[in-house]
Amino acid sequence: MADAAGLFAADSARARLHGLLSLREQAERGPSDRATEAQHAKGKLTARERIALLLDEGSFREVEQLRRHRASGFGLEAKKPYTDGVVTGWGTVEGRTVFVYAHDFRIFGGALGEAHATKIHKIMDMAISAGAPLVSLNDGAGARIQEGVSALAGYGGIFQRNTRASGVIPQISVMLGPCAGGAAYSPALTDFVFMVRETSQMFITGPDVVKAVTGEEITQNGLGGADVHAETSGVAHFAYDDEETCIAEVRYLLSMLPSNNRENPPTTTGDDPADRRSDVLLDLVPADGNRPYDMHKVIEELVDDGDYLEIHERWARNIICALARLDGQVVGIVANQPQSLAGVLDIEASEKAARFVQMCDAFNIPIVTLLDVPGFLPGVDQEHGGIIRHGAKLLYAYCNATVPRISLILRKAYGGAYIVMDSQSIGADLTYAWPTNEIAVMGAEGAANVIFRRQIAEAEDSEAMRTRMVKEYKAELMHPYYAAERGLVDDVIDPAETREVLIRSLAMLRTKHADLPLRKHGNPPQ
Numbered sequence: 001m002a003d004a005a006g007l008f009a010a011d012s013a014r015a016r017l018h019g020l021l022s023l024r025e026q027a028e029r030g031p032s033d034r035a036t037e038a039q040h041a042k043g044k045l046t047a048r049e050r051i052a053l054l055l056d057e058g059s060f061r062e063v064e065q066l067r068r069h070r071a072s073g074f075g076l077e078a079k080k081p082y083t084d085g086v087v088t089g090w091g092t093v094e095g096r097t098v099f100v101y102a103h104d105f106r107i108f109g110g111a112l113g114e115a116h117a118t119k120i121h122k123i124m125d126m127a128i129s130a131g132a133p134l135v136s137l138n139d140g141a142g143a144r145i146q147e148g149v150s151a152l153a154g155y156g157g158i159f160q161r162n163t164r165a166s167g168v169i170p171q172i173s174v175m176l177g178p179c180a181g182g183a184a185y186s187p188a189l190t191d192f193v194f195m196v197r198e199t200s201q202m203f204i205t206g207p208d209v210v211k212a213v214t215g216e217e218i219t220q221n222g223l224g225g226a227d228v229h230a231e232t233s234g235v236a237h238f239a240y241d242d243e244e245t246c247i248a249e250v251r252y253l254l255s256m257l258p259s260n261n262r263e264n265p266p267t268t269t270g271d272d273p274a275d276r277r278s279d280v281l282l283d284l285v286p287a288d289g290n291r292p293y294d295m296h297k298v299i300e301e302l303v304d305d306g307d308y309l310e311i312h313e314r315w316a317r318n319i320i321c322a323l324a325r326l327d328g329q330v331v332g333i334v335a336n337q338p339q340s341l342a343g344v345l346d347i348e349a350s351e352k353a354a355r356f357v358q359m360c361d362a363f364n365i366p367i368v369t370l371l372d373v374p375g376f377l378p379g380v381d382q383e384h385g386g387i388i389r390h391g392a393k394l395l396y397a398y399c400n401a402t403v404p405r406i407s408l409i410l411r412k413a414y415g416g417a418y419i420v421m422d423s424q425s426i427g428a429d430l431t432y433a434w435p436t437n438e439i440a441v442m443g444a445e446g447a448a449n450v451i452f453r454r455q456i457a458e459a460e461d462s463e464a465m466r467t468r469m470v471k472e473y474k475a476e477l478m479h480p481y482y483a484a485e486r487g488l489v490d491d492v493i494d495p496a497e498t499r500e501v502l503i504r505s506l507a508m509l510r511t512k513h514a515d516l517p518l519r520k521h522g523n524p525p526q
Contacts, residue, residue: 023066023082024065024066026082027065027066027082027083028048028065030046030048030104030106030107031081031106031107032106035106035107036106038106039105039106042199043198043199043242044105044139044176044177044199044243045176045243046104046106047086047087047102047103047104047105047137047139048087048102050102050137050174050176050243050247051087051089051091051100051102051137053243053244053247053248054091054093054098054100054135054137054247054250054251055091055092055093055098055100056091056092056093056094056095059091059092060089060090060091060100061089061090061091062087062088062089063088063089063090063119063122063123063126064083064088064119064122065082065083065087066082066083067082067083067084067115067118067119068080068081068082068084068115069084069113069114069115069116069147070114070115074146081107081108083104083107084107084108084113084115084116084119085103085104085107085108085109085110085111085112085113085116085140086101086102086103086104086110086112086116086119086120087101087102087104088100088101088102088119088120088122088123089101089123090123090126090127090130090132093251093254093255094251094254094255096132096254096259096266097130097132097259098132098133098134098135098254099123099124099126099127099130099132099133099134099135100123100134100135100136100137101119101120101123101124101134101136101137102136102137102139103137103138103139103140103177104139105139105140105141105177108141108144109140109141110139110140110141110177111140111141111142111143111144111151112140112142112143112144112151112154112155112183113144113146113147113150113151113154114147114150114151114153114154116144116154117151117153117154117155117157117158118154120154120157120158121154121157121158121161124158124161124162124165125161127165127169128161128164128165128168128169131168131169131259131260131262131263132169132259132260133169133170133171133172133254133257133259134165134169134170134171134172135172135173135174135250135254136171136172136173136174136186136187136190137174137176138173138174138175138176138177138179138183138187138200139176139177139178139200140177140178140179140183141178141180142178142179142180142181142182142183143155143181143182143183152182155182155183155185155186158186159185159186159189162186162189162190163189166189166191166362167261167362167363168260168261169259169260169261170191170192170254170257170258170259170260170363171189171190171191171192172190172191172192172193172194172250172253172254173186173187173190173192173193173194174194174246174247174250175187175193175194175195175196175200175201175202175226175236176196176199176200176243176246177199177200178200178201178220179200179201179202180201180202180203180204180205180206181204181205182204184202184203184204187202187235188235191359192237192238192253192311193229193235193236193237193238194236194237194238194239194240194246194249194250195225195226195229195230195236195238195239195240195246196226196239196240196241196242196243196246197225197226197227197239197240197241198221198225198226199243200225200226201220201221201223201224201225202224202229202235202236203220203223203224206220206223207219207220207222207223210223226239226240227239227314230312230313230314230315231314231315232315233315234312234315234316234348234351234352237311237312238311238313239314249309252309253309253323256309256323256325256330257330257363258363258364261362261363261364263364264364265329265330265363265364265365266330267328267329267330268304268325268328269328270304270305270325270328271305272304272305272327274327274499274500274503274504275499275500276499276500277496277497277499277500278301278302278495278496278498278499279496280301281298281301281495281496281498282495282496284297284298284301285298285372285410285411285434285436285495287411287436289374289411289412289438292338292339292342293338293339294337294338294339295320295335295336295337295338295339295343295370295372296320296337298335298370298410299320299322299324299333299335299370301499302326302498302499302502303324303325303326303331303333304324304325304326304327304328307324307325308322308323308324308333309322309323309324310322311323311356312352312356315348315352316346316348316349316351316352317337317340318336318337318340318341318342318343318344318345318346318349319334319335319336319337319343319345319349319352319353320333320334320335320336320337321333321334321352321353321356322335323365326368326499326502326503326506327503327506327507329366329506329510330365330366331365331366331367331368331506332356332357332359332360332365332366332367332368333367333368333369333370334353334356334357334367334368334369334370334421334422335369335370335371335372336370336371336372336373336421338372338411341377342374343372343373343374343412344373344374344375344376344377344417345373345375345376345377345391345394345417345420345421346376346377346382346387347382347385347386347387347390347391350387350390350391350393350394350420351390351393351394353394353397354393354394354396354397355397357394357397357398357401358397358400358401360401360403361397361400361401361402361403364403365403366403366404366405366406366506366509367401367403367404367405367406367422368406368407368408368502368506369405369406369407369408369421369422369428370407370408370410371407371408371409371410371411371412371413371418371421372409372410372411372412372413373412373413373414373417373418373421374412374414374417375414375415375416375417376391376415376416376417389525389526390525391416391420392525393524393525393526394420394421395419395420395426396522396524396525397524398420398421398422398426398427398428399426399427400522400524401427402512402514402516403512404429404506404509404510404512405422405427405428405429405430406428406429406430406431406432406502406505406506406509407421407422407423407424407428407430407431407432408431408432408433408434408498408502409431409432409433409434409437409439409483409489410434410436410437410495411434411436411437411438412438413437413438413439413440414438414439414440414441415440415441418439423488424488424489424490425488429505429509429512430490430505430509431488431489431490432489432490432491432492432493432498432501433480433483433484433489433491433492433493434480434492434493434495434498435480435492435495436480436495437480437483437489437492438474438480439482439483439488439489445466445470449466451469451473452465452466452469455469456469480492
């Protein structure tokens with residue numbers, strides 16, 4: 001490694017410039033070609049290669065490239081590489097400013113030390129001050145053990161800034177390598193987590209500790225790999241097979257988000273007409289409430305060019321959360337999925353949707369809710385697992401949201417689940433329904449069994465009596481216009497005109513302003 005003092009001993013300005021360029025070249029090259037080859041051999045890119053994929057070409061401006069640690073002991077004084085294992089700076093994504101930091105696994109295994117942490121703190125402060133998104137490209141071995149508690153304190157500073165930035169600027173964590181112990185809490189505090197299969201893992205205690213404490217044997221990927229967190233834990237919002245695809249999707253997500261909470265998401269212009277009819281919707285959604293269908297196809301018919309980005313696609317599949325555009329304007333879509341658990345709400349679906357609604361509200365993204373919900377999932381596990389408080393999270397998120405909110409009832413809307421899914425009674429600005437809607441306290445069969453229990457029990461043909469009472473209940477209380485007659489829906493619309501109705505309604509609500517009560521913050525259910 002070149003010595004900075006020696007390079008700048010010359011008096012000539014040209015010689016000093018040559019020295020600067022030499023130091024920069026050394027910092028950008030990294031520790032050695034061998035270290036780079038080892039990184040590539042693992043199927044991983046280097047920190048700078050990742051940044052080049054994320055940002056517009058030639059836009060990256062590095063901060064503190066020549067920073068080095070000041071620690072001593074355990075051989076550290078003899079190893080003081082430039083950047084100290086993290087590349088920080090800013091650039092643009094589709095012309096908009098984005099801040100980024102990327103761990104360089106080739107240096108100290110990407111482990112965080114005092115200087116390393118200070119660089120991250122600085123770039124996070126800059127992102128908050130500038131009001132621009134922050135993307136972290138994570139590939140590190142945790143705290144730098146040789147620096148002791150100073151390294152741990154560095155994580156505390158990151159967590160504090162993650163929390164301060166929450167709801168102010170978009171924060172995106174991209175997991176491209178290991179992330180263990182306390183380090184995993186920073187991604188958990190951010191808005192979105194991306195992971196790459198086979199090469200990225202997240203866990204608090206690794207397989208060796210798990211085996212020592214519980215006796216269970218498991219691999220790193222089995223414990224905290226991308227598929228585990230995308231399907232089981234819900235920690236990861238997205239999982240991809242390779243880094244290139246993953247980072248390309250980060251760019252796409254950024255195109256749907258505002259730079260900060262004081263701006264609206266970017267708009268686009270396209271060729272999909274706002275008044276486009278979707279007659280196919282009449283065939284997509286069966287009138288028979290017991291027949292499943294794919295809500296994804298409904299969403300594709302409604303949004304611009306059928307294009308949307310699903311969040312948490314593989315976790316809690318009975319509810320869909322997605323970002324899309326209607327007439328060029330970004331919207332958040334929350335929709336029950338009848339193909340999975342009949343679209344019921346359970347613990348995981350409630351948490352998934354609540355978090356998404358909060359994100360949309362924080363970043364000025366209108367919310368469109370598509371209802372086809374038969375209720376909450378019954379069961380001892382759900383009740384003992386706290387379905388009451390978890391369901392209350394979704395209720396709280398909707399009630400607390402001040403962005404434009406439109407709900408559309410496609411078919412079933414039963415019981416408390418109907419109320420929770422942004423019904424008019426909890427503050428939806430506009431509520432529409434299709435002629436196939438059924439809004440009720442519960443399904444007709446269950447209701448008839450309760451209301452007409454005696455008549456059914458005393459009848460000579462109890463099944464015939466039950467069938468007649470179910471039909472009577474449906475005719476009296478579950479016909480499509482019962483709620484409209486009582487002002488609980490604003491209009492019953494032609495399904496084919498849904499796209500136009502939503503677009504015109506959102507245009508009217510674009511200037512919506514809601515006053516919030518004066519308070520430090522609420523106390524949402526946990």
